[in-house]
Amino acid sequence: MSRSNLDLVNECDGFPYHQVDAIAYAQHVATYYHFQVEGFECTIGYLLPSVAEVLRGLPNWELDDDERTITLIGCNNAPERTVAMTATAMAMKATGHFKVLEKWRNEQYGVYGPRQQLLFDLERSATPLFGLVTYGVHMNAYVKSKAGELKIWIPRRAKTKQTYGGMLDNAVAGGISSGEKPYECLVRESSEEASLQEDIVRKNVKAAGTVTYFYIRDERAGGETNLLQPECQYVYDLELPEDVIPKPNDDEVEQFYLWTVGEVRKALARGEFKPNCAMVMLDFFIRHGIITPENEDDYIEIVSRLHRRLEFPTL
């Protein structure tokens, strides 16, 4: 069944909007425990009740079942909170109940407060259990022929990859570790994932905004379903000379295709792209005048939905 561009957006940005359906939004929000940090007046993520239940009685956690809050307590600063969060995540892993923790990444993600201050670092694989905002970089690499035709480099993920195996991706994409700058993350990932030389990337790459959305995880993400994953992807464009060929550098990418816009659009409609990569591709098509108000009936909604304002503090 062919997917419209709005279908692709709905698949990735699945959390209801208060301003569109206040009742559905309120029902969703009332389901979850709101993650708060002692000393800060804001919610930084949503937890499923089944996850919050496991934290009941653990040190550093206070559940309020009436207010539906779960609060990290007894820590005075970011390093102390990081210790408490790490101990919590390791205790959760030790129960063996949480599939997402089986792929422990040994990579710390930063979680931020209302003034962009670091609240704590947390092991990457644990962030969806707490519904925390995570950050990444996504880059489209493309070629313009002398005749002006645009072709886009599209990698296919290895079929053996546990998450979204065999699906299509953006040329370069990766998560940003705590303290890492988006641009430096992008240069590093360009080498690691696509064998692109640092000097070529630095010379040609252009920052082009962000794509933000609120994803409800499904089985393709691996591990528990219905976990909440609000994300911010810093978006980059890289125009490459025709003789620079991205190549897989590890076993995560099967191969790179150089596709016309028409080929990419067909693959999008077939649902072959990893959901958030489809969002980044739509953003690329909109910024480059390929999707236009005249050829896309849902243009206004799609542009807004690609840039969701999240209800949690962000960097």
Place this chain on the structure above:
Amino acid sequence: MSRSNLDLVNECDGFPYHQVDAIAYAQHVATYYHFQVEGFECTIGYLLPSVAEVLRGLPNWELDDDERTITLIGCNNAPERTVAMTATAMAMKATGHFKVLEKWRNEQYGVYGPRQQLLFDLERSATPLFGLVTYGVHMNAYVKSKAGELKIWIPRRAKTKQTYGGMLDNAVAGGISSGEKPYECLVRESSEEASLQEDIVRKNVKAAGTVTYFYIRDERAGGETNLLQPECQYVYDLELPEDVIPKPNDDEVEQFYLWTVGEVRKALARGEFKPNCAMVMLDFFIRHGIITPENEDDYIEIVSRLHRRLEFPTL
């Protein structure tokens, strides 16, 4: 006092967000009458109580003071609703109470329902009294020198213009009439406002998304203050050859400057741009890699705020 980029966003997108401050949002929304249309389950705009009061007792209007709704009734289709809205706007003009109606434009704007169906047309100058979503086109025209330096064409509005007189603008900007396509509107306005030849525009222009925001009108907009103005601007980029010079074609523009990025940024910081034109300029700088995550601390918030998802149906 120098304005940050986020200050510029706040000035134009001033309506509170539920997801950021639910209390301020609820207080705002409770102040207004919600404009509904018989047969449709949605709110299409917010009216100040002082405006709703004037409609009490007029034919075709039903006020519910408990629910804070004001409903257009007794019409079966778009043409009938257009007749009723026109009669209402003319009756309001006849009272002499509404300054915004003194600049009657004789231009019909389209107002749309939840499935993008036309609900009615309404005289342009009346739309802010009803808090209705309006649509426009904004284009930045720029030149790239052989050395790669970007310069941007910036018009200054005539000092005699009643709205935002003497402020800086985007190269081409205009409202979209009911039934008009954004692209055709843009081509027309490019000729009318900047003397740009149709073939040059059609050949070089690129659609590049939308900028959406929820503006609370201040005195610079002319007429009543605090009227609500949710807007969607279709955004275009036009790269011009160095020998094509935009020229004022009527008395609305005083002159065009060709400015470096640095000159534009200084004028933004001085608050010299019309508020929504500042938004479109920020969007341009973000899409072109001029404002980046590394040089703008509020990058994520700004990108989202430039693309607000409105609570009203849009085209």
